[in-house]
Every structure is written in C-alpha cells, then in structure tokens.
Amino acid sequence: MLSVKDAMSKNLEKSVDASNLFQRAKLDEAAAERAGYSDYSYWGSTLRVFSKNRVAMVMLIVLVLLLIFTVIQPYLPGQRNPNTVNNHPATGIQLSNQSPSFSAELLKVPEGTELTVKEYDDAWYEASNVVGSINKRTDFTCLEYGDTWCRVEYDGQEGYVQTSWLKLPDEIPEGPFTVKSNYKISLYASAADITNKGDPVYVEKKDVKLLDEATGLAVTTGETSVCSLPSETGFWFGTNNIGQDLWARVWAGTRTSLLIGVIVAMVEAVVGIFVGVVWGYVRKLDRVMTEIYNILDNIPSTIVLILISYIMKPGLSTLVFAMCLTGWLGMARFIRNQIVIIRDRDYNLASRCLGTGTFRIILKNLLPYLVSVITLRMALAIPGAIGSEVFVTYIGLGLPADMPSLGNLINEGRKLITSPSLRYQLIFPAIVLSIITIAFYIIGNAFADAADPKNHV
Amino acid sequence: MLRYILRRLVGATITLVIVLSIVFVLLRQMPIEGYFENYDKLSPAVINARLESLGLNDPIAVQLKDFFASLLRGDLGTSARYRVGAPIGSIIAQKAPVSILLGLLSMALAMTLGIPLGAAMARSKGKFWDKFGTLFIVIINAVPSAVYYILIQMYATDLLKIPMLFERGNPVTWILPVFSMSLGNTAYYAMWLRRYMLDEMNKDYVKLARAKGVSTRKITMRHVFRNAFVPMIQYLPTSILYTVGGSIYIESLYSVPGMGGLLVDVIGRQDNPMVQAIVMLYCVIGVVGLLLGDLLMGVVDPRIKFAKKEGAR
Numbered sequence: 047m048l049s050v051k052d053a054m055s056k057n058l059e060k061s062v063d064a065s066n067l068f069q070r071a072k073l074d075e076a077a078a079e080r081a082g083y084s085d086y087s088y089w090g091s092t093l094r095v096f097s098k099n100r101v102a103m104v105m106l107i108v109l110v111l112l113l114i115f116t117v118i119q120p121y122l123p124g125q126r127n128p129n130t131v132n133n134h135p136a137t138g139i140q141l142s143n144q145s146p147s148f149s150a151e152l153l154k155v156p157e158g159t160e161l162t163v164k165e166y167d168d169a170w171y172e173a174s175n176v177v178g179s180i181n182k183r184t185d186f187t188c189l190e191y192g193d194t195w196c197r198v199e200y201d202g203q204e205g206y207v208q209t210s211w212l213k214l215p216d217e218i219p220e221g222p223f224t225v226k227s228n229y230k231i232s233l234y235a236s237a238a239d240i241t242n243k244g245d246p247v248y249v250e251k252k253d254v255k256l257l258d259e260a261t262g263l264a265v266t267t268g269e270t271s272v273c274s275l276p277s278e279t280g281f282w283f284g285t286n287n288i289g290q291d292l293w294a295r296v297w298a299g300t301r302t303s304l305l306i307g308v309i310v311a312m313v314e315a316v317v318g319i320f321v322g323v324v325w326g327y328v329r330k331l332d333r334v335m336t337e338i339y340n341i342l343d344n345i346p347s348t349i350v351l352i353l354i355s356y357i358m359k360p361g362l363s364t365l366v367f368a369m370c371l372t373g374w375l376g377m378a379r380f381i382r383n384q385i386v387i388i389r390d391r392d393y394n395l396a397s398r399c400l401g402t403g404t405f406r407i408i409l410k411n412l413l414p415y416l417v418s419v420i421t422l423r424m425a426l427a428i429p430g431a432i433g434s435e436v437f438v439t440y441i442g443l444g445l446p447a448d449m450p451s452l453g454n455l456i457n458e459g460r461k462l463i464t465s466p467s468l469r470y471q472l473i474f475p476a477i478v479l480s481i482i483t484i485a486f487y488i489i490g491n492a493f494a495d496a497a498d499p500k501n502h503v
Numbered sequence: 504m505l506r507y508i509l510r511r512l513v514g515a516t517i518t519l520v521i522v523l524s525i526v527f528v529l530l531r532q533m534p535i536e537g538y539f540e541n542y543d544k545l546s547p548a549v550i551n552a553r554l555e556s557l558g559l560n561d562p563i564a565v566q567l568k569d570f571f572a573s574l575l576r577g578d579l580g581t582s583a584r585y586r587v588g589a590p591i592g593s594i595i596a597q598k599a600p601v602s603i604l605l606g607l608l609s610m611a612l613a614m615t616l617g618i619p620l621g622a623a624m625a626r627s628k629g630k631f632w633d634k635f636g637t638l639f640i641v642i643i644n645a646v647p648s649a650v651y652y653i654l655i656q657m658y659a660t661d662l663l664k665i666p667m668l669f670e671r672g673n674p675v676t677w678i679l680p681v682f683s684m685s686l687g688n689t690a691y692y693a694m695w696l697r698r699y700m701l702d703e704m705n706k707d708y709v710k711l712a713r714a715k716g717v718s719t720r721k722i723t724m725r726h727v728f729r730n731a732f733v734p735m736i737q738y739l740p741t742s743i744l745y746t747v748g749g750s751i752y753i754e755s756l757y758s759v760p761g762m763g764g765l766l767v768d769v770i771g772r773q774d775n776p777m778v779q780a781i782v783m784l785y786c787v788i789g790v791v792g793l794l795l796g797d798l799l800m801g802v803v804d805p806r807i808k809f810a811k812k813e814g815a816r
Contacts, residue, residue: 341518345525346789348748349782356770356778357532433647440649440752441767456650460756463657464667472653480646487645 088414088499095496102492109485112478116304119297126291128298128450132281141281141289157269160235162262163254171264173249173272175235177205182230188212189222195237198225205233235263248273283474286458295450296475300482302362302451306435307428309366314373314427315420321374322381323408327389339379347372351434355443362445365438369431377423384416418497425490429483436479452479508798515794520571522786527570530779531563538583538775584774585765591780595762601671602754602761606746608681613688613742620689621696622728628701636693643690652683652752669757680757684749688742695738699731733804740789740796747788 073085097103119125126132132141163171178200180186186200195206199222211231215223253270257263283292325335354368388394394411402411432452438444439453440460447454452475459472495501536542538557539550554560558569573580579591586594624636643651659679660667670676703709704727712722747763754764762781769777 340514341521344515344518344786344790344793345522346744346747346785348744348751349526349785349789352766352770353526353529353782357529429645429647433649436647436649437748437752441755442771453649456653460649460653463653466661469657472657476650476654479650480642483647484641484645487641 086502088502091499091502092493092496095501096493099492099496102488105485105488105492108481109489112300112481112485113304116297116300120294126294128290128294129448130290132285132289132291141285157266159238159266159270160257161249161254161264161266162235163249163256163264164262166248169251170248171251171254173247173254173264175238176232177235177261177263178203178233180207180227180231180233182228183226185224185226187222188225191218192237195234196225197237198233200233203233205235206237207231207233208239284470286471287462292455292471292474295455296452296478299450299452299455299475300478302445302449303432303435303453303479304428304482306362306366306369306451307431310369310373310431311424311427313366313370314377315424317370317374318377318423319381319413319416319420321378323385323412325378326382326385327404327408327412335382339375342375343379345372348437351438352441352443355438360443360446362449365435365445368438369434373427373430377420380419380423381416384419385412388412388415418494421497422490422494425486425493429486432479432483504801507801511794511797515790519787519790522790523571523574523783524567526779526783526786527567528563530775530782531559531566533775535559536773540584540587579780580776582769582774582777584772585769585777591777594765594777595780595784598760598762598765601759602750602763605677605680605684605754605759605761606743606750608677609684609749610688610742610746612681613685613692616685617689617692618696621693622700622723624693624697625700625704625727625731626723633697636697640690640694643686644694648687648749649752651686652749652756655679655683656756667757669759671760676757680753680759684746684753687745687749691738691742691745692735695735696731699734700727703727703731736799736803737796739799740792743792743795744789747785 159175161171161173161175162177163173166172180198180200184200186198188196188198189204190197192209194209196209196212198205198207207227208231211227211229212225213228214225249266249270249272253266253268254264255267257265281291281293283296286292286295321335325331325339350372351368354371355364358364358367389412394407397407397411435444435451436453436456439451439457444453444457445451447458455475456472456479459469459475462468462471535550535554538559539545539553542550545553551560558566561569577592579595582589582591582594620632620636620639623632627633656667656679659665663678665675665678666673668676669680700723709722709726712726713719750761750763751766752763753759754761755767758764762784766778766781766785769781
C-alpha cells in the first residue's frame with residue numbers, strides 16, 4: 047500500500063519534466079562586466095605571472111630535468127658505483143686521475159694493423175702489438191728501412207721497431223743490414239704503437255681476426271678503436287685520485303646535497319611557521335619570545351654550525367640538525383611580523399566576532415597571506431643548506447668521504463687546484479652545484495613575485 | 504639618547520653572558536681528548552690530575568663561574584694541542600691584526616664597489632647596469648661562497664701571474680683575498696641600496712622636486728641617495744658577520760696567518776680550549792656588531808624612537 051507522501055511525489059514526477067526545470071547558465075561577459083564579476087583565481091594568476099618570467103621558466107625546466115636525472119641516474123644502464131675504486135683489469139692499479147672522456151677509446155687504428163691479443167672475456171681481447179723486446183747492444187737485422195719504423199728480424203722473429211731508438215750507420219745501405227740499439231727496445235707486430243704507456247689495451251673481438259692461435263697474432267679487419275678499458279664508455283667526468291668514477295660521484299653527491307637541502311627547508315618551514323604563528327598570535331608570549339629571539343639572533347649561524355658539527359659525530363644527521371637549529375629563526379621572525387600586521391585587520395576581527403576558532407583563523411585567514419614569503423624562504427633554504435654543507439665540509443667537519451656530497455667533492459677538488467690538468471675534479475661538481483643553487487634562487491624569487499597578489503593585474 | 508645607549512649596552516652584555524654560557528656548556532660535552540697533547544700515552548692518574556687542575560671535574564656551574572672569573576681577568580686559558588701550553592690570549596693577539604686589517608680593507612672595498620653599483624642600478628632600471636648588477640647579485644647570493652672563492656683563487660692567480668698564497672710583505676698577494684672577501688658585501692650593499700633608492704624615487708617629494716625643475720642628478724645625489732643611505736646602516740652588522748664568515752674561508756685558502764685560518768687549524772687538531780676561545784670571540788664580534796649597527800642607526804636616523812622598543816628590530 048502506498049502512503050500519501052509516495053503518491054504525492056509520484057504525481058509530482060509525472061507533472062514536471064525535470065530536464066526543463068533548470069538550465070545551466072552560461073557566462074555572459076557583458077553582464078559579468080556590469081556586475082563586476084571576475085573569474086580571478088589566486089593560483090591561476092600566480093601561475094600566469096610566473097610563466098611570463100622567461101628566465102625563471104627556463105631555470106624551472108633545467109632544474110626539473112636535473113632533478114629527474116639525479117633521481118634516475120643510478121638506474122640507467124652502464125652507471126658505475128660512486129664508491130667503487132676502479133682498478134685496471136689487467137694490472138690491478140687504480141685508474142686514478144683519468145681525464146674525463148666520453149669513451150674509453152685511446153686511438154683508432156687502420157685496417158690491417160697487427161696485434162697480439164689475449165682472451166679477456168666474451169666480447170673483448172686484451173691487446174698489445176708488442177711481440178717481444180730486443181736487449182740493448184744486441185745486433186739484429188734491419189730488413190726494410192722507414193723514417194719512423196723499421197721492419198727488423200731478431201731471433202727468428204719479424205717485427206717493427208721505432209727508428210729513433212736505433213744506432214744507425216751514417217749511410218743507410220740498400221737491402222738488409224745489421225744494427226743495434228743502446229736501449230732495450232720493443233718489437234711491434236705492426237708499424238703502429240697502440241700501447242698505452244705499457245698498460246694493456248682492449249679491442250673488441252668482432253673487430254679483429256685471429257691469425258695464429260698459438261702466438262695470439264691478430265689483424266684488424268677494419269678501422270678499430272683501441273680502448274683503455276674493456277668497455278666502450280669511459281669516465282665521463284674522469285676519476286679522482288683513488289680511481290672512483292667522478293660522474294657517479296657527482297650525481298650521488300647531488301642527491302645527498304639535495305636531500306640535506308630539502309629536509310632542512312622542510313624543518314625550517316614547519317618549525318618556523320609554528321613558532322612564528324604562536325609568537326605573533328599569542329600576545330602574552332610576544333615579550334618573552336622577542337627577548338629569546340634577540341639572544342639567539344646574536345649568535346652567528348656560522349658559529350652554531352661549526353660548534354654543533356664539532357661537538358657531535360660527523361654525519362648526515364649532525365649536519366641536518368646543525369642547519370635546522372638556526373634556519374627556522376629567520377622564518378619565525380618573518381611570519382611573526384606578518385601575523386602581527388594582519389591579525390587585527392577588519393576581516394579577522396569580523397571573523398573572530400562571528401565565532402571562528404583560533405586555529406581556523408590562522409589556517410584560513412592568516413597563512414594564505416604568507417604563501418609567497420614561505421615559498422621564497424623555502425626555495426632559498428635549499429641553496430643555503432647546500433652552501434652550509436660546503437662550508438662545514440671545507441673546515442673539515444663534513445660528511446665522511448664514502449658519502450659523496452657536493453661539498454665533499456668540491457673540497458676534494460680544491461686540494462688539486464695547483465695542478466691544472468686535474469682541475470676538472472673541481473669544475474664538474476662546481477658547475478652542477480652552481481646550476482642547482484642559481485636555479486633555486488631564481489625560481490624562488492620569481493615565484494614569490496608571482497604569488498604576491500599585488501602583481502596579479 | 505644616553506638612556507637608550509645604556510639600555511642597549513646592558514642588553515648586549517646580558518646577551519653576551521648567555522651566549523657565552525651556552526657555548527661553554529656545549530663545548531663541555533666534547534670528549535676530553537681535546538685537552539691533551541698526547542692523550543693515548545698518558546696514565547689515568549695523570550689525566551685525572553690534569554683534568555683536576557683545569558677544573559674539568561667540577562660541577563658545570565662551578566666551571567662556568569671560574570670561566571667568567573678568569574675571563575674578567577683577561578685569562579683565556581692555554582692551548583692544548585695547537586701550541587702546547589701557550590696562552591691563548593697571546594696567540595690570538597698575534598693573529599688578530601692581519602684578520603682585522605683584511606676585514607676592514609674588504610669592507611671598505613665592498614662599499615666603494617657596492618654603493619656606486621647600487622646607485623647605477625637604481626638609475627638605469629631595466630638597462631645594462633641594472634641587468635649586469637642583477638646577474639652579479641644573483642650569482643653571489645645563490646652560489647655558495649666557497650665555490651667562487653676557489654675559482655677566483657684558481658684562475659685569477661694564473662691570469663694576474665701572482666703567487667697563490669698570501670705573503671704579509673708582498674702587497675700584490677693582498678689583492679685577491681681582499682677582493683674575494685668583499686664580493687658578498689658588494690652584492691649586499693648594491694642590492695639594498697638599489698631597493699631603497701627605487702623606493703625613495705617614487706616618493707612625492709621627489710616628484711615635486713622634479714616638477715620644480717631640479718635636475719635629475721641633483722635629486723639623485725642630494726635627496727634620493729642620502730635618504731636611501733640611512734636604512735643601509737642597519738646592514739652594517741650583517742656585513743660584519745659576512746666578513747667574519749668569509750674570513751674563515753679566505754684565510755685558510757690563501758694561508759693568511761689570521762683568526763679564520765687559525766679556527767680551521769685548531770678544529771682539525773681538536774684543540775678544545777682554542778676552539779672555545781675563537782668561537783666565543785666570534786660571538787663577541789657578532790653581538791658587538793649588532794649593537795654598533797643599532798647605535799649608529801639611532802645616531803643617523805632621528806626618527807627612531809628611543810623610548811620603547813616593541814618586538815624585534
């Protein structure tokens with residue numbers, strides 16, 4: 047049985063076609079202008095003003111790409127571990143202070159160069175084109191004379207020696223003649239020196255044809271690159287003095303430094319906002335907190351940084367702690383000053399009279415006003431923290447060497463500036479560091495400008 | 504005025520006592536190795552005797568009282584590792600003059616470079632000098648100072664063909680340390696002077712002067728610059744702190760025999776009494792610098808109320 051109510055509503059449904067009852071109103075621009083309507087939205091305007099700043103946009107793109115790359119770098123193929131000491135596969139000597147290069151290629155040799163090769167792995171041969179050596183002051187036969195290379199025969203072996211080492215007669219006779227050298231000289235398989243100061247070099251198996259299994263004599267089948275390592279990629283940023291890959295270290299260092307920067311900026315924001323709001327909003331506390339601030343502000347932050355890192359065990363947490371200890375002070379004061387200015391404005395007074403809770407007033411009425419200030423300070427806190435890390439490392443209280451950071455790397459590079467050929471160890475981290483800090487600085491300032499409603503025209 | 508100065512002096516002294524106490528208590532948390540030249544080789548009895556003689560076994564309050572008592576007598580204690588047994592006061596007295604001279608020179612250079620730069624930037628808003636100055640300020644503010652200090656040392660010494668390290672008697676070697684140290688303050692002065700001058704230029708009296716037909720040059724020099732210069736005074740303490748911070752880098756980079764280099768040195772050697780003395784000295788410089796800035800501000804700007812000081816500076 048249907049109740050009266052149900053029956054009525056059924057009737058209503060029948061009589062009214064709901065689709066025609068309401069219509070979506072369209073924005074009539076003329077009418078809107080007459081009524082003074084504006085489709086202003088805070089974040090939309092902020093974004094628009096920001097995107098007009100071309101330098102900041104470029105910096106933003108650079109920074110975003112850099113950040114993405116920093117994060118995914120260890121997962122890319124062919125990356126080395128930042129803390130692995132790279133040794134030469136054959137000699138076991140550290141590959142220290144290798145100049146930066148994109149590939150491990152030492153030189154290219156033409157087709158037909160003879161080499162002696164030894165098995166290294168599936169794809170690579172360990173190669174040298176030295177087939178033997180001739181003792182000093184030993185007679186041997188020169189079969190064919192050339193300006194830089196001579197083909198000689200010695201002890202039943204045929205090969206090439208460099209002409210400059212030979213003690214030649216005044217008149218070069220036609221045909222084979224006997225010569226000797228005052229030094230011990232190398233006998234090469236072909237007329238080209240491809241050895242890397244005596245260290246073994248590497249060639250890919252597909253590039254050479256093995257002629258003689260027993261002696262390992264081989265010939266190149268085309269233009270072949272001779273590499274210092276059994277790999278095509280070299281050390282892009284070179285290696286440091288104990289043979290660690292600087293490329294990997296720079297990116298690992300960037301990760302560490304950014305991590306420090308982000309944590310410090312977060313803590314600074316959270317503590318600074320909290321203290322600043324309490325300080326500014328609670329009138330009874332103002333006097334006391336101002337006095338405390340005046341005392342704390344008198345301690346140079348550099349000194350706090352030095353003191354804390356000196357007292358505590360060096361490490362990431364110590365650094366972060368020391369930086370957080372001073373950073374929030376400026377933020378808190380700024381927030382406090384702003385809150386004092388706007389807390390008694392009419393709209394807040396009205397809000398309070400209408401019974402809005404303190405927490406809601408702070409969250410909804412006061413803090414949105416401070417977004418630009420807060421973002422600016424956070425954006426500046428990151429390069430600031432990176433800079434502090436460099437400073438603390440510089441005075442010898444920074445992170446241990448097995449935790450690469452930009453400060454660490456710059457400090458290691460600094461010790462080498464007296465030898466110009468090793469300066470790349472300072473330049474690479476310095477460039478990455480500069481890009482990051484400048485980008486944060488410019489973006490922070492541009493965003494603070496854009497977030498300021500005064501600039502929203 | 505006198506009451507204001509007196510109040511600020513008392514306030515600064517109280518602050519200083521609190522700050523020094525904090526530093527003192529914090530440094531007591533260090534391992535005691537830093538008070539001995541060769542801790543490992545000493546027997547526990549000897550160690551204890553020395554701790555006793557240094558007063559390190561006393562309760563912290565007693566230590567603090569003894570510390571301030573000896574500080575008032577001008578006794579800073581003796582170095583434990585850096586120069587064993589030498590009174591710290593005399594070591595510092597030996598090192599301080601170079602640092603002070605270097606700092607003053609760099610601040611003077613920063614003013615002679617930064618103030619014209621700031622004024623030029625304000626006058627040519629949006630044109631070459633403004634853009635150049637902005638670029639300079641961004642780089643100096645954003646990039647950690649260590650990086651450009653090192654780069655300057657690396658390339659400028661090659662370029663100018665001058666020795667890499669500081670020599671007291673050789674004036675050529677003073678150029679780079681003083682110049683590098685002044686960069687931060689130069690950017691700082693230029694930035695703030697530009698801002699204040701632009702603020703001042705938009706004021707009504709400047710428009711009136713212009714309407715009256717006073718030349719731009721005269722307006723800038725006589726009105727805008729002068730008025731904009733007053734708030735600049737309050738950045739004096741900050742620039743002193745900048746200089747102190749910069750000196751730590753610069754002095755150890757160029758091996759200047761001064762305080763900053765000494766601090767890096769004694770931290771490396773973990774000489775607790777020396778670290779304590781130098782850190783405290785820097786705190787004193789900080790407090791005195793701020794006090795000086797406040798007082799100067801009061802002298803220069805009569806609008807500052809001396810009676811009541813609400814809130815922070």
